[in-house]
Amino acid sequence: MNNPFIELGIRHDIVNAISELGFEKPTPIQEASIPVLLSGSNDFVGLAQTGTGKTAAFGLPLLELIDFEENHPQALVLCPTRELCLQIASDLTKFAKNIPNAKVVAVYGGASIMDQLRSIKRGVQIVVATPGRMLDIIGRKAIDFSDIRYVVLDEADEMLNMGFQDDIDEILSTTPEEKKTWLFSATMPSEVRRIAKKYMTDPHELTMGKQNTGNANIEHEYYIVRARDKYAAFKRIVDFNPDIFGIVFCRTKIETQEIAEALIKDGYNADSLHGDLSQQQRDKVMKRYRERSLQLLIATDVAARGIDVNDVTHVINYSLPDEIENYTHRSGRTARAGKTGVSIAIINSKEVGKIRQIERVIGKQFIKAEVPTGFDVCEKQLFSIIHKVHNVTVNDSQIEQYIPRIMDEFADLSKEDLIKRFASIEFNRFLEYYKNAPDLNATEDRRDGAGDRFARTGTRGDFTRLFINLGSVDGFSRGDLLGYICNTTKISGRTVGKIDVKGVYSFFEVQNSDSDQVFNSFQNAEFKGRPVRIEISGETRNETRGGASNSYNRREGGNRRDGDRSGRREGGSGNRDRNSGGGGFRDFSGKRREDRTERRKNY
Structure with a gap:
């Protein structure tokens, strides 16, 4: 034949x-x-x-x-x-x-x-x-x-x-x-x-198939959590899938690096892949991932293009992409060559509209999943350990010489005691970590902390909303502004909340505990020869901070509900889908081109 x-x-x-x-x-x-x-x-x-x-x-x-x-x-x-x-x-x-x-x-x-x-x-x-x-x-x-x-x-x-x-x-x-x-x-x-x-x-x-649709072998899930709980929920989802071999997508290089560093610190086999790495560093990371020395690869959209690794079980959207098309490319990293896979989106309540948009484009419905409880995770990890013990390959010729000493060590233990001790080696670690673990699920109609208090004072729970007199006309995208803020203030990108880039000014959130450091860092800052001014949105701080013009306060005043940070592209505020239920994707044709010199350096 x-x-x-x-x-x-x-x-x-x-x-x-x-x-x-x-x-x-x-x-x-x-x-x-x-x-x-x-x-x-x-x-x-x-x-x-x-x-x-x-x-x-x-x-x-x-x-x-x-x-x-x-x-x-x-x-x-x-x-x-x-x-x-x-x-x-x-x-x-x-x-x-x-x-x-x-x-x-x-x-x-x-x-x-x-x-x-x-x-x-x-x-x-x-x-x-x-x-x-x-x-x-x-x-x-x-x-x-x-x-x-x-x-x-x-x-x-x-x-x-x-x-x-x-x-x-x-x-x-x-x-x-x-x-x-x-x-x-x-x-x-x-x-x-x-x-x-x-x-x-x-x-x-x-x-082949309907245009722009997703792979039929991919199951799509989304979890709704509060912004402050996103990392904790992400770890819980990972722990609930002990055999996960996944790619985690973030929107910016800074977020990618910080998530990877946090995971490594917490004991996970993870590393980042983004455009700032040298080719040698990228090759090293990919070699470890292909060899499965890494369990989780944290990547940006651009860096992950071309990754062709077999048996990726999960794609996790830590942040939704700016383009619906990019979701299709992200989810396509799993379920390759006819296999099955899961694509997960971790979102806040304002992003449900984007999930509905993606559903319409890919022609598949997302399953709304619940972040597992601490008990659920511990139970899943326990039986994962049990399955590994049951299915482990025993090298009789090599272990035979140690059996007498092992039997002597366990002579005072019953079969039941022995099983309990083996099962507890890893189980105890998860029991301790998830002891009194809170419910991390948020409801779809939750306003995620936004409301009248936000409008009046420029604060949202643990965050303060700030005005800065820099915007898209200065060449700033959301990613650029995040990097500029972090470099100037030396605060972590993880403590920066929503960023809303306008034409000649922008708004961003920082944790309340960092607000004084941000004001002090920008006290004498300049950008291209002109002073950079910071103030709390909706309040006048000119008398103490040298803040921005009151005309901006009158125009915005913190009264408009803050647009979802993930609903806009880095190139500017973009066109919004007013029927999307909280932040739409910008039209593909509006993409701001990157600087050609910078692109050629990497591509």
């Missing part, structure tokens, strides 16, 4: 290579796209969810169509992040291991450009690249794309979301008009539709 991939038109030496990698039968996207792409006669748009095998869907036809006797670039694969770049290059190299003279080069930021230039100079047929570094190499006139026959835009939606439109235009302008362009994406926003129209001629379009 012929291998199914041979039936699709893939030759034996490639099929032998992928069989060794565990490819037994094509996934739906591979089965539908490979015959079309092998014809080499059409531009192509393929829409399929993350984890469905898109790399092989375009990679196997590329290996069939390229002439490996020629030692010059014939195919260019563009992707958004270095992790994905390395993953694609690694996969293509493995697929082509039985093809003589096959050369694949990965080109990405954060690594030596001289090494990459040398690899290109030695000869290459397939270049896999991130846009920023590819432009640098083109600018050095170190590569000739005049004979490029195929261009693949992988994760096209994310490349556009990251602001790479101009870079893509510039790169593709160096390639021949008669090339074939293949575009693969998990979602199809209007920007991706426009890029297909711009670069393609009558493309063959293939959609």
Whole structure:
């Protein structure tokens, strides 16, 4: 009986290579796209969810169509992040291991450009690249794309979301008009539709499942908690799943780092992955995660793109993403290759509207779950220990010599006493930690501390709402402002609450205990030559703090309910969905582009 991939038109030496990698039968996207792409006669748009095998869907036809006797670039694969770049290059190299003279080069930021230039100079047929570094190499006139026959835009939606439109235009302008362009994406926003129209001629379009929908094998859950209880609830959810092997998504680099550090301090096998890490640090973290030395990987959206790790059991949204499309990409890290997984969102009561928006887009309903009680966690951990003891593999030859001493040690214990002691080794730790553990669940109609007192005084429970005379016109996003506040005041980002960036001013919350430190730190602060002013929102502090103009107090006065911090993008206040029930997602097209120099440094 012929291998199914041979039936699709893939030759034996490639099929032998992928069989060794565990490819037994094509996934739906591979089965539908490979015959079309092998014809080499059409531009192509393929829409399929993350984890469905898109790399092989375009990679196997590329290996069939390229002439490996020629030692010059014939195919260019563009992707958004270095992790994905390395993953694609690694996969293509493995697929082509039985093809003589096959050369694949990965080109990405954060690594030596001289090494990459040398690899290109030695000869290459397939270049896999991130846009920023590819432009640098083109600018050095170190590569000739005049004979490029195929261009693949992988994760096209994310490349556009990251602001790479101009870079893509510039790169593709160096390639021949008669090339074939293949575009693969998990979602199809209007920007991706426009890029297909711009670069393609009558493309063959293939959609696996409904556009923008989530993987059918993923179960979606959400937990409603108070803001101050989020970390405690997160740990309780992790403890309730003893065998969790998950990715935890945060919105900012600072939050990612701080959550990882807190988890490590609390005894969890965790580490962070974000854009400020060097390539060597990122490789080290990913090596530990793939080897399962890490149980939890705490990551930003950008850093996690391209992570292709098997058997991820849970994706946890510690903070909801700014874009609905990003939720689809996040949840797609689990339930890969036909397996099942769970995607969890930890939200406050104002974010329920966003959950409803996501449900409409992905076509699946979330399950409202309850944060487990301390008793529930202890019970779950106890039986996890029992199952491990029952199923442990015993090395009789090695342990035999110690059995007499072990039996002597336990001679005074009954079977029941022995079982109790083994079960209590870990169980006692959880009993102590969760003793008198409070209920962390919040109700959907809870106002999460907001109300008239907030409006009158600018305080909300343990937080003080502050005005600052810096905003989006000064180049600040929420993430930028958070970093600026923390760097200036030396307070932890975890103690900063909601941030609301306006045009020429902003509001942010800090814990009451930190308010004096914030005022003192900003006493003589300047930004680009002008004084930075801080005051409590809704109160005039000019006489003691040198606060901002009263016109801002009259305009805002702390009386407007604070917009949910997670309902806005870092690029500004954005458009709100007024029917979303508390903070909508900003339209995809409004994404503020990152500074090109900064992008090229990493991508």
